[in-house]
């Protein structure tokens with residue numbers, strides 16, 4: 001007999017049982033997780049490791065889990081090492097020829113393998129995929145408000161090779177995709193990871209798209225966690241944008257979320273990657289902890 005008393009055993013079992021309907025419901029469904037970006041750089045390695053465990057947990061429950069990772073901070077560091085200064089417009093990096101090489105080297109070479117290693121340590125089975133292999137793009141020439149923009153080699157995804165990704169899933173592996181894409185001439189482009197995750201979720205007809213970041217979710221006042229918006233309908237987004245509430249790094253996330261929902265993704269979640277096992281709790285418990293964006 002265990003040294004736990006009956007109440008403790010019941011409480012533990014209750015936690016496990018709360019997950020049961022979710023596991024039954026989501027078995028065979030596809031989830032896309034945007035893994036990154038800022039919290040990936042947390043000095044505490046257990047932060048990344050916990051997320052990797054949650055991803056391995058999903059996969060073990062029969063959820064087809066696909067990871068799209070960021071790595072913006074790692075790119076900025078690599079640029080600085082080469083004497084270049086990073087510049088962002090509307091949350092997107094201005095990317096010249098030298099920068100796009102650094103972006104590829106950093107994302108495909110370093111960050112992708114780091115994410116795969118973390119998932120492997122959690123006994124998941126990742127398959128690293130350079131975005132160049134599965135994402136096609138055209139040069140981004142408009143911002144999210146339709147104004148002309150020139151950021152250099154920055155692309156917007158026009159096509160996702162969903163068959164290739166589904167093949168990896170069918171092989172029992174967790175695709176881990178970097179946000180790099182090729183245009184029709186084979187020229188690599190840097191793609192915002194949030195937008196890339198949205199397009200991958202659309203192409204795979206994912207049930208859930210989860211953005212993990214370093215904030216509790218979408219907040220009415222980003223400096224006040226108590227203003228967290230738990231549930232948001234698509235129809236409420238424009239007013240928040242106009243009020244300036246969705247700014248900086250949240251813009252591509254909300255843009256990616258809206259597009260994915262319009263393309264048939266059921267629900268999009270924004271959660272705090274720094275909170276222990278926020279991914280598991282958001283999906284497998286009755287009361288989520290971040291923001292969910294739903295149809296309506």
Ligand SMILES: Nc1ncnc2c1ncn2[C@@H]1O[C@H](COP(=O)(O)OP(=O)(O)O)[C@@H](O)[C@H]1O
Pocket residue numbers: 036037038039070072091212213214215217218219220221222245246247248249250251
């Ligand atoms: N309404 C909002 N709620 C929460 N965060 C917001 C909001 N508007 C802007 N932000 C900013 O968006 C950032 C998250 O985006 P970003 O830095 O791109 O994250 P990541 O690199 O983790 O993907 C937050 O740190 C915050 O500064």
Ligand SMILES: CC(=O)N[C@@H](CCC(=O)OP(=O)(O)O)C(=O)O
Pocket residue numbers: 036037038069070071072073075091092093103154155179190191192193194
């Ligand atoms: C065009 C563009 O801005 N691309 C991003 C790609 C990486 C990314 O999005 O990483 P995070 O999710 O960590 O921010 C960049 O260069 O930073």
